[in-house]
Amino acid sequence: MGLELYLDLLSQPCRAIYIFAKKNGIPFELRTVDLIKGQHLSDAFSQVNPLKKVPALKDGDFTLSESVAILLYLTHKYKVPDHWYPQDLQARARVDEYLAWQHTTLRRSCLRALWHKVMFPVFLGEPVSPQTLAATLAELDVNVQLLEDKFLQNKAFLAGPHISLADLVAITELMHPVGAGCQVFKGRPKLAAWRNRVEAAVGEDLFQEAHEIILKAKDFPPADPTTKQKLMPRVLAMIQ
Amino acid sequence: MALELYMDLLSAPCRAVYIFSKKHDISFNFQFVDLLKGHHHSKEYIDINPLRKLPSLKDGKFVLTESVSILSYLCRKYSAPLHWYPPDLHTRARVEEFMAWQHTAFQLPMKRIVWLKLLIPKITGEEVSAEKIDHAVAEVKNSLKLFEEYFLQDKMFITGDQISLADLVAVVEIMQPMAANYNAFLNSSKLAEWRKRVELSIGSGLFMEAHSRLMQLADWDFSTLDPVVKENISELLKKSK
Numbered sequence: 323m324g325l326e327l328y329l330d331l332l333s334q335p336c337r338a339i340y341i342f343a344k345k346n347g348i349p350f351e352l353r354t355v356d357l358i359k360g361q362h363l364s365d366a367f368s369q370v371n372p373l374k375k376v377p378a379l380k381d382g383d384f385t386l387s388e389s390v391a392i393l394l395y396l397t398h399k400y401k402v403p404d405h406w407y408p409q410d411l412q413a414r415a416r417v418d419e420y421l422a423w424q425h426t427t428l429r430r431s432c433l434r435a436l437w438h439k440v441m442f443p444v445f446l447g448e449p450v451s452p453q454t455l456a457a458t459l460a461e462l463d464v465n466v467q468l469l470e471d472k473f474l475q476n477k478a479f480l481a482g483p484h485i486s487l488a489d490l491v492a493i494t495e496l497m498h499p500v501g502a503g504c505q506v507f508k509g510r511p512k513l514a515a516w517r518n519r520v521e522a523a524v525g526e527d528l529f530q531e532a533h534e535i536i537l538k539a540k541d542f543p544p545a546d547p548t549t550k551q552k553l554m555p556r557v558l559a560m561i562q
Numbered sequence: 563m564a565l566e567l568y569m570d571l572l573s574a575p576c577r578a579v580y581i582f583s584k585k586h587d588i589s590f591n592f593q594f595v596d597l598l599k600g601h602h603h604s605k606e607y608i609d610i611n612p613l614r615k616l617p618s619l620k621d622g623k624f625v626l627t628e629s630v631s632i633l634s635y636l637c638r639k640y641s642a643p644l645h646w647y648p649p650d651l652h653t654r655a656r657v658e659e660f661m662a663w664q665h666t667a668f669q670l671p672m673k674r675i676v677w678l679k680l681l682i683p684k685i686t687g688e689e690v691s692a693e694k695i696d697h698a699v700a701e702v703k704n705s706l707k708l709f710e711e712y713f714l715q716d717k718m719f720i721t722g723d724q725i726s727l728a729d730l731v732a733v734v735e736i737m738q739p740m741a742a743n744y745n746a747f748l749n750s751s752k753l754a755e756w757r758k759r760v761e762l763s764i765g766s767g768l769f770m771e772a773h774s775r776l777m778q779l780a781d782w783d784f785s786t787l788d789p790v791v792k793e794n795i796s797e798l799l800k801k802s803k
Contacts, residue, residue, distance in 0.1 A: 372712055373663075384652055391659035398651055411638055412624055418631035425665035472612060 325350040328370055328378040330357045331535045334432060335389030336377045337494040341524055341532050342393055342487070346402045358445065358542065360552045390421050393487050405484035416481035420473055420488035428469055428495050431462040435499040436539065437561050445542045446550055446557070462499055466506050470513050478519060485523040493520045494532070501536035565590040566620040568610060570597045571775045574669065575629030576617045577734040581764055581772050582633055582727075588640050600788035630661050633727050645724035653721050660713050660720055660728040664735060667708065671701040672738040679742035684784040685795055702739065706749055714756060725763040733760045741779040
């Protein structure tokens with residue numbers, strides 16, 4: 323059995339892996355794990371990833387979780403073009419720096435923006451107070467600004483003149499609040515220009531394909547009570 | 563021009579960078595950025611790292627933040643022995659998997675214990691509810707359980723027989739709640755034994771030296787806390803209520 327990637331394109335890190343694998347022609351079996359049906363909580367999936375999260379990779383007997391680790395694994399194994407994760411000491415450090423920073427900052431803000439604006443009220447039927455939503459969106463704003471001011475600055479891409487893993491991880495994160503109806507690129511021409519460059523570098527068709535699901539998040543039908551009960555504890559833990 | 567490392571050993575990521583650098587005899591200037599005196603908000607430091615976080619590295623004109631990135635940089639630049647960041651595809655992936663996971667699963671809960679049990683009471687004079695503390699402790703216990711079952715398992719170290727960056731980052735994080743008198747190693751003998759092995763690999767003297775400021779935090783005179791720091795903390799607390 324070849325490489326298997328356990329993904330749900332609803333999830334930001336899954337989108338980054340999907341795009342990366344497709345763009346680099348890495349052969350894989352897509353194993354869809356439907357998050358809103360709670361499939362990640364099944365016994366079958368916990369054989370693949372005991373941490374019960376997507377994305378997950380299975381390569382023969384070897385299993386791996388954590389999107390950053392998976393992206394790096396694919397990079398090392400499939401010898402992709404250097405610009406994705408440069409050999410150069412300082413260029414690589416810049417990519418590592420972004421990949422480390424984003425976990426507790428932009429990633430968290432984008433996740434909370436989607437859940438507080440759309441998923442809680444629409445999918446789970448749980449109201450979110452205007453104050454909570456405002457605080458979440460304010461935090462998102464701070465982190466998007468940091469992305470622009472500290473990481474992008476006046477460069478073409480986050481880590482230098484070419485697209486890297488950092489850009490892929492960042493853009494797939496930002497599409498989360500975009501899917502929730504947040505206009506993160508409005509009033510940010512530099513960031514909007516970067517977004518267009520990233521989309522062009524990845525390929526418009528692939529980019530659109532990867533983001534089809536998140537862009538329809540507002541239209542998800544409400545969860546039935548059983549599913550809601552199953553998902554709630556982990557959702558609450560995930561977005562805290 | 564020598565390597566500059568901007569650190570305060572109260573911070574776990576700083577300790578990882580400090581220990582690694584000392585262990586490998588990497589020559590550096592220890593630029594002490596005193597968190598308790600608010601030096602991370604000084605103009606001088608903001609020029610280095612506008613995010614006002616520690617650690618930062620400055621190598622000539624090159625400035626780098628984020629301890630995970632700094633550790634990889636030092637490993638590569640100074641050709642550390644391979645077991646620290648193994649070249650084997652699968653073994654390397656395990657290190658990277660832990661380094662990614664620990665940001666949210668380890669760092670946040672470990673820090674929270676110190677805030678809830680020590681810093682908030684000392685700074686505001688108000689005790690934190692037992693309920694909040696219990697919740698934070700449960701989170702730490704859950705993370706440690708996952709650490710043991712998924713990352714450590716029955717191996718000597720996370721990657722197998724030798725210490726790697728993953729063990730270093732893990733141990734300094736698990737040490738963090740010691741500042742609040744919470745010894746997370748009491749949870750299991752497996753964890754305690756792993757800690758001993760990591761400590762011996764690093765060198766007990768270096769390990770103790772790196773942690774001495776943390777261990778003395780509870781005895782520090784909090785009335786001398788920098789007013790800007792106190793203000794920032796109070797703001798943060800209000801926001802999180």
